[in-house]
Amino acid sequence: MPTPTAASSAATAAEAAQVRAFWQGLGLPGLIDVHTHFMPENVLAKVWDYFDRAGPLVGREWPITYRADAAARLAVLRGFGVRAFSSLLYPHKAGMAEWLNTWAGEFAAETPDCLHTATFYPEPGAERYVAAAVDAGARIFKAHLQVGDYDPTDPLLDGVWGLLADRGIPVVTHCGSGPAAGRFTGPGPIGAVLDRHPRLPLIVAHLGMPEYTGFLDLAERHPAVHLDTTMAFTDFAEQAAPFPAALRPRLSALQDRILLGTDYPNIPYRYHHALDVLARLDLGDAWLRAVCHDNAARLFALPGSGS
Incomplete structure (x- = not known):
């Protein structure tokens, strides 16, 4: 992994001051970012290579802004004042999820500010290893319907969704069709899961980009559904999937079920930009807090949550 240069370190320090000023100005104790990526180094290297080549699921130039080793990436997040974050990871084929969960459990044990993360894939044994991850302390799961190219209504996953719904464990799910549509993306397939498991605390990644309206509909129908802001409203995303201004009042009405997400470190712009664009929505300080x-x-019943 590359090491930061003196110039990049100075830029990151300056940015850290900007980010901290943002949340301090809101009277917050820090930020909580539910959509960040930490995974085995060999897996992350393959992910970055895919972005570097602008693979079919990316479809455009996508430079990785925070390309560094895990220790440096953790230091940057902590310097920003991110007090809790996730290690979202996901399989693209059968036989990967269980060993990814083993790695994520070890990472969480070594990284107390990381929410213990896990994942799954439609395969025999999925309910067993998901239950094992939950028993080991997993607090958040990741499901990537675009990369995994699987139907969330697959019978092999019904027990998984049911277990997570019963235990109230959130699942960050890339179910929107951005940046490229998959066979099972869009509000329909995951909506069918929610119809069967209405208590499932689903977190729709990227606000469901570009099907914003359909995923806002889902959130309004299902009180357990949340949406994360990952990449939404940024200049990069607005070029391909602009968020309709007419939908802003619905964001305001769902104030209690929208969560900060960024996709750090795999973003083609600075972290502070993802916060700036939220402020630009002009939905008020209470909404931002x-x-x-x-x-x-x-x-996630974190200290200071009042839960």
């Missing part, structure tokens, strides 16, 4: 900290603190 809820989105950037309080909603996730309550959802």
